[in-house]
Amino acid sequence: MSRRVRFGLNMPKQRNIRDLSTLRENFNLRAILEYYYNGKLLVWLRDRGYVDYVHKIESFNSFDYANVKEFFCSLFDISDSSVIDADVIVFSQNELEAFLKDDVEQTIYLCGDVFTLSVKYKNKTYIGINKPKIQFVYLPLEKLLDFNISLQNVRLCRYKNLKKLSVGKNVLVMVELYL
Secondary structure, eight states: OOOOOOOOEEETTEEEEOSHHHHHHTOOHHHHHHHHHTTHHHHHHHHTTOHHHHHHHHHSOTTOGGGHHHHHHHHTTOOGGGOOOSSEEEOSHHHHHHHHHHTOOSEEEEOSSEEEEOTTSOSEEEEESSOOEEEESSOOGGGTGGGTEEEESOEEESOOSOOOEEETTEEEOOOEEEO
């Protein structure tokens, strides 16, 4: 019988995390959510015998975006006020619009069902955590590069014949098409 290889989790400040105490010390919500939505968090917890955590995560509604931050902070016993991620993560269209009004952040992580984007906010990178659907208001797909808008790990609504677009150093990668 072959032995299963355990893997460590990588957080922005610490690599190869192998236990809960180190995870708590280096907690990063964006990284936790990425591991949660790609299934690696459950595998990591199960391999280490953290059965209570596995059961709690399995009973959590992964589409309850309004409570996802509170759930994971509570699960790992992290105070909500101590979660100071450098990453901007939005869970709803309203949160996205609030961040875009400040027009400061260049990279915004999206965790939700559907987001509507506008070219009004140029020079942005949108990265999906759970492959959200993205739609643009009145914008031909080819114009994204003109506005320096980059998308990663998202599904685009209402576009046919999706292709990889590239201009010079700017590469726009679209992962999946949703019709």
